[in-house]
Every structure is written in C-alpha cells, then in structure tokens.
Amino acid sequence: MSYYVIYDGNCNLCVTLVQWLETFDRGQRFLYIPMQDEKALGQFQITAQDCERGMILLDADRPERRWQGSAAAEEIGNLLPAGNLFVAAYRALPGLKWSGDRIYEQMRDNRYTLFGKRDRTYHSQYPVCDAENCRMGSRVS
Template sequence: MRYQIIYDGNCNLCSSLVQVLAQFDQGQRFTYSPMQDEETLVKWGITSQDCELGMILIDTEYPQRRWQGSEAAEEISRLFPGGEALIGVYRGIPGVKVMGDRLYEQIRNHRYQWLGQRETLYWCSGDQGCSSSSSELGQAK
C-alpha cells in the first residue's frame, strides 16, 4: 500500500521528521506534500481548517481511509517493522494514549514558538528527494 503524508512544510520539527522518515522509507510506502500546497489539498479534498488539526495520512488506494494528528503519527509508526506491537502496547496501557494525544496537541499548537519556523517551505516527494524553496504558498495554519 502507498500513503500520502501531508505535513506542515513551514515547521522545523515537521520537516525534520519528514526528512528522517523519507530517508528510512526510501520511497517504498510514502509520498509527501506540504499542507501549503493548494493543489494537493484540492486533490484530496482537504481544507486549510483541516490542516489546523495536524498532519494527515491518506491511504492512496482507499482515500476515504485517513488519519490525522496523533492518529496519523501512530499509524505511520504501526507501518514499520515492530511498530504494530509498539502501538498495540501504547494504545493498550490505560491513559498512555490520552497523554500522547494531549502531547501531540501541545506540540502542534506551539510548534513555531518552541521549535521555530522555517524561512523556506520544505518539499519532500520521498522518491525524488527533499528540498527547501521560497515559500510563496503562504504560512501554515
């Protein structure tokens, strides 16, 4: 299966995580688009308000299957070797998932203040490499 990851290309943390994920995945499962790319948002029926809730993971074979925010992070983790067991434990221990969800929300809501904002938009296709470019597409929500 192939998945589309929509991430905040203006966020230092988000861009760094996408870069690590792209290096690890080597274009096998994931393609990537910044949420500042209007063409991608239109293609998948995503609004800028949707983007305010965090990164989005879409199953490209069944686009109605999507995950957002901490659920997307969990699903991405689950797709890697050993990830299913790890996420099973994470979800199975009472209170841990709730704490993880709250942590994701705090990071999402304060990512620019805590970790900075990129001066250039970060683009990563996964199979064709990653790069920074001038952000003419606007700022992330």
C-alpha cells in the same frame, strides 16, 4: 500499499520527522505533500482549516481512508517494520494514549514557538506532486 503524509512544510519538527521517514522508507511506502501545497490538497478536498488539526495520513488507493493528528502518527508507526508492537504497547498502557493525544495537541498548536519556523517550505524528495504531475494512486519506483 502507498500512503500520503500531509505535513507542515514550515515546521522544523515536522520537516525533521519527514526527513527521517524519507531516509528510512525511501519513498517505498510513503509519499509527501506539504500543507502549504493547496493545489495538491485540493485534489483530496483538504482545506487549510483541515490542516490546522494536525498532520494527515491518506491511503493512496482509498483516499477516503484517512487519519489525522496523533491517529496519523500512530498509523505511520503501525506501518513501519515492528512499529505495530510499539503502537500496541503505547495504546495498552493505561492513560498513555490520552496523555499522548494531549501532548500532540500542545505540540501542534505551539510548534513554531517550540521548534521554530522555516524560512521556506520544505518539499520532500518523494512528493505526491511535482512540477509536472501528480502520482495519485501510484507507487514511486
């Protein structure tokens, strides 16, 4: 299964996390779309207003299955090797998920102030769409 990670390509924190995932995953499970790529997002009926609520994770085979914000971060964690153990512990500890959701919202709403804004949008080395085409529903080899 493949997943599409929709991230803010102008946010330093977001780009750092995408680069970490790229290094770790090497395009095997995750492909990426910056929130600034309106053409690619339009193929999934995702608007700029949708992106204001945070990162989005789409199931490539069933794009109607989607997670957003802290739920997307948790699902990415679940998909990483042994990540489900950490996510389960995070969800099980009383109050931690609620606190994590609030922290995510604060970071999302203040990301440029807290982490800085890039001069240019970062485009992943494992994109869903490149200059020639889109790999909707297919894996990168």
